[in-house]
């Protein structure tokens with residue numbers, strides 16, 4: 105399973121890249137705004153350079169299918185590792201599958217986003233999306249179990265030999281990551297604030313403390329023996 109960061113926080117991304125656990129990045133306009141990345145092109149180009157050759161998802165910012173296509177083609181020219189995020193429907197509920205399919209046929213990497221159901225995910229996969237992004241937290245907000253959606257989509261992709269990869273996003277708790285991983289996510293995209301919680305454990309600290317303490321005691325013993333010989 106791969107781990108992506110769901111972030112536009114340059115420092116945090118650099119930090120976790122250095123630790124060797126980041127396989128890619130997802131952003132959206134809300135994340136960019138929160139992380140004070142206001143200039144989309146400048147920000148996306150910098151992130152693509154930082155992550156290269158790992159994929160970086162950048163989302164279109166319009167409701168209009170024709171403008172989505174135009175934006176996507178522009179984004180795809182910014183860097184080789186851009187994946188263009190296209191929502192499954194626009195804010196009016198109109199299908200964006202044709203946009204996904206057109207871009208896929210142009211060999212542009214598409215991340216079909218804002219997916220909240222099995223049906224949306226399989227249609228996006230059929231239309232040619234490279235990634236299908238299931239928003240676990242928002243699925244749960246609606247009273248549904250994200251693990252069931254993820255597991256069913258994974259089973260369907262395998263059964264029908266579809267190459268699309270499941271990204272699970274909208275992570276709200278550390279347990280969401282574990283649930284997504286065990287339900288069959290190919291990728292979980294994680295907001296950086298959860299990574300320290302995943303790494304740390306108070307009993308690991310205690311274990312290391314005990315080992316270091318005993319190593320010091322061993323050194324004391326050697327020093328003592330030298331003094332008395």
Ligand code: E4P
Nearest residue numbers: 110130131132241273274275
């Ligand atoms: C994933 O690609 C999205 O950027 C993100 O996880 C959306 O989640 P949200 O529910 O926190 O907005």
